[in-house]
Amino acid sequence: MSKSNETVFTATEQEELLPFLIRSMPGKGRNHVKAILARGQVYVGGKRTTKHNHPLSPGQKVTVSWTKSFEEEILQGVSILFEDDHLLVVEKEAGLLSIASDKEQQFTAYAMLTDYVRRANPRNRIFVVHRLDRDTSGVMIFAKTEKAKETLQANWQDAVEARIYVALVEGKVRQPEGVITSWLKESKTLKMYSSPHPNDGQKAVTRYKLLQQNAEYSLLELELETGRKNQIRVHMEDLGHPIAGDKKYGSRQNPLGRLGLHAQSIAFTHPITGEALRFATKVPKAFYKRSEQV
Structure with missing residues (x-):
């Protein structure tokens, strides 16, 4: 431990970052750890990384920051559940458009996520795989490459x-x-x-x-x-x-x-790696409250 707003772990063997973090934070679920990594809250040797397979060496320091990240400030109404070189899986809040309409061009999940990926490289792009209605909340998939998008859409069923x-x-x-x-x-x-x-x-x-x-x-x-x-x-x-x-x-x-x-929730096969993935989000409490027995 160091500052109150961060936790420091030390690698004891050669391994990839994600499994190390999951083992180091047993109180947090796999998807939660992925989201922490995707939001840019993890630093290896003082350098921020979002890559799940970042290699660790014995003795290397891994810092997890608990302060609000820069990415969270960009993304209003969108939370990242998973990110790699090919995909972005997010949770969208109700009231936010998936993509632009005639009346709204900027305040959309697509626009904010495009801005997010271009912070790392101005040439980066995202691609719409499927959509949710403006007033529907929940999990969505975006692709970061045309190949990932086309492969997933072509084999959707x-x-x-x-x-x-x-x-x-x-x-x-x-x-x-x-x-x-x-x-x-x-x-x-x-x-x-x-x-x-x-x-x-x-x-x-x-x-x-x-x-x-x-x-x-x-x-x-x-x-x-x-x-x-x-x-x-x-x-x-x-x-x-x-x-x-x-x-x-x-x-x-x-x-x-x-x-x-x-x-x-959504369960699917990664279009590039072939990995079986599943992401689940919490149902809004108001849904339960309105339908509970009085």
Whole structure:
């Protein structure tokens, strides 16, 4: 230990930085340690590094800073869960656009992350792999190279093992679990809907499981078998239990002051290394509070 706002560890053998940090901080989970490293809070021999595989030698000092990092000040509404030379996995807050729109160009996850990677090298870029709606919070993947983006998108169905969302929906869902299948189309007003005719549109499959409920709201865990535009929002409206705060898709109440949808976790195969990765985020407490038994 040194200053109160930092911790110093000493390497005792040759190994890579990430496993050393995980072993040195047993009270913190693997994803938390990755985030600390990604945010630039780790220094080896006095030099900041974000590389998981940075080699350590016996006797080398590793310092973890607990003060608010420069990167955190850049990223407003975005937290980095994982970073390597190919990918950025982040948690996005509700209210933040994934990418630019006609009305908003600068305050987006894409713009802030681009600024973040260019602090290291002005030529660095990021690429959108998939999106979350502005009012949906949770985990997102961005690529740092075109190869990583194209490989992941081309093999999305095989590469992504699981995408789990949690939704606060209106009403008391009767069936504790089920599967919703439909064919999605987009109207002239840009609203997605389920076609009444089989095979007419893009097939969409959503599995749901009831977590808890009261007379007004139900909390559901949702697993996507397909990843169509607004799929969950359409399927919850089809179920007769629209997502709280989703006026566009039938909701009449907004108890959270936001859309009641959170991308809780994603499990996928790294497009370059082939490593199996899984990242999970905490469901907002208000989701549980609104659906708990009184």
